[in-house]
Amino acid sequence: MKGNSTKERILYAALDLFAQKGYDGVGVDLIAEKAGLKGPSLYRHYKGKEDIFNSMIEMVASHYREGFGLHPKAEELPDSMDALIADAMQRLAFTMHDDIVKKTRRIFAMEQFRSARIAELTTRYHLENLQQLYTGMFAALMDKGILKKDDPEYVALEFVSPVSLLIHMYDRQPEREKEVIEKIQKHFEHFANVYACDTRGRG
Amino acid sequence: MKGNSTKERILYAALDLFAQKGYDGVGVDLIAEKAGLKGPSLYRHYKGKEDIFNSMIEMVASHYREGFGLHPKAEELPDSMDALIADAMQRLAFTMHDDIVKKTRRIFAMEQFRSARIAELTTRYHLENLQQLYTGMFAALMDKGILKKDDPEYVALEFVSPVSLLIHMYDRQPEREKEVIEKIQKHFEHFANVYACDTRGRG
């Protein structure tokens, strides 16, 4: 269990349990036990269950913000279609297997209707941030003559959406992981065939 | 409230309430009240809360199966890109505004991890059925020379994924409905530019 201070341990315990059974499915005593104390002691650190939940959300949100800060710099742009796909596959592997990211996704899926704040974060997390990242990247690749000239925002949407959707599928049916990865791989290849500059003839 | 028999009324009440607050957020007394009786009377019709939930899921699943049975027959195939998009926009309007469909989506989103059965239905509902529908349609359109020849399965995936993702966004942020519809419309146009046969020059 990550987290050094008790406050942090509580948040990581909450993250893990809420990801398993949802907000209403977890009692405060269980969170406390996982964090190494008794239920009432939680109230020395947080105002209540809702406060624990919100604090945990803000923690993973900032964790995510940091991890996502690694937008590729100009000189790190992929310089070919193959490099683009390799880069995307690496991001995929991280997203699919990082523990915190996985739990965060599950919570967002289950609790997306709990508040406007969470709804907003969910949309950002599942769609907008990814689309924005690739919009910038594709605009640059179009300039460099690697991608065909097109509206980079919508090319990014086409690129990102199947991945996001298939990751959701993996989240709820992890036994189909292989199938998901294969389909994403094939989707990338199909994307390359359609949008790359130097590809002659398709189909 | 739809449903004539008490059994049915209970399921529709459960559908509505579970869609609002999730399984754990709704008590049996509330379901009963909405169905016009008292909590303990539910047990004359179902074995318990879980049974109500599962029965409700099977009801909407079969409701969905029927509604989805309207796969276009060969002679109803769209005969142009414009017709294809018009058809898709009509399906979209239905999906976005039909009450039962909306509630079903919310429940699947919140309860997708509750059982393998629901996980499976969620994937079918959000991805596989749509992809399958358009895979068939696109294969035919490729034969007729309306769409460029390509792997219809992946063309369908590219077509369907942004729509599904943007509908999820609409579900949790209905105040952004206009934006969602615009983006889907633009996505369709972009798709047409990329994949239609008779389109010269893009960008």
Added chain:
DNA sequence: CATTATAGCTAACGGTCGTTCGCATTGTCA
């Protein structure tokens, strides 16, 4: 050293949960 804040605990509160029991009412059918 005396004081005070911090952080843990047990006990207990009022409330809600899903469920069961026993009884009353109604409708069906011989």
Added chain:
DNA sequence: TGACAATGCGAACGACCGTTAGCTATAATG
């Protein structure tokens, strides 16, 4: 009409919920 199943109800059960109060031990502070 009498028997019986079907369907409703109120009362109540044990379990669990989030939270508060009050006590204790330790750590920090003057």
